[in-house]
Amino acid sequence: MIFLSYIIEFKLIMSLIPKIKRCPCCDAISFIKINGVQQENSFESLSEWNLKKTYSCRKCSVELGLFSKNDGVEKLVWLDFIKCEEIFYKKLVKLHKIKEKNKENEKKYYKTLDDIRKINNEIHVSKVKLGIKFRLEHKGLSLRHSLS
Numbered sequence: 001m002i003f004l005s006y007i008i009e010f011k012l013i014m015s016l017i018p019k020i021k022r023c024p025c026c027d028a029i030s031f032i033k034i035n036g037v038q039q040e041n042s043f044e045s046l047s048e049w050n051l052k053k054t055y056s057c058r059k060c061s062v063e064l065g066l067f068s069k070n071d072g073v074e075k076l077v078w079l080d081f082i083k084c085e086e087i088f089y090k091k092l093v094k095l096h097k098i099k100e101k102n103k104e105n106e107k108k109y110y111k112t113l114d115d116i117r118k119i120n121n122e123i124h125v126s127k128v129k130l131g132i133k134f135r136l137e138h139k140g141l142s143l144r145h146s147l148s
């Protein structure tokens with residue numbers, strides 16, 4: 001019983017201590033407080049993750065999302081970057097299924113593969129554009145986030 005109350009107390013204390021997070025875009029450190037209330041996660045490509053908090057970086061002001069899995073693994077995501085993929089997520093999942101189903105049908109297989117390639121190109125272009133926008137808006141600040 002005493003042990004249990006220690007665990008509860010420990011969890012409470014941990015939730016009060018701000019987490020130290022580094023911005024994936026500009027490398028600035030932010031102290032994030034998480035109140036334990038889970039936010040609605042509308043990102044289909046991250047549906048296996050829980051959205052713990054969204055906030056803007058205090059230095060470069062990009063919108064970031066802190067996601068976690070039930071085992072405690074966390075990742076900090078540049079939301080505009082993920083949005084480039086989100087638009088095509090459902091379509092890509094569908095195309096990959098079609099591709100797998102048509103391994104014997106060469107014509108359909110390669111046509112689907114080509115469609116996938118086109119979408120991936122489009123995603124890549126929108127990510128590169130996002131990188132250019134970041135650099136234009138933050139002169140003198142180098143973008144640390146990979147664009148691939």
Ligand SMILES: [Zn+2]
Nearest residue numbers: 023026057060
């Ligand atoms: Zn930043």
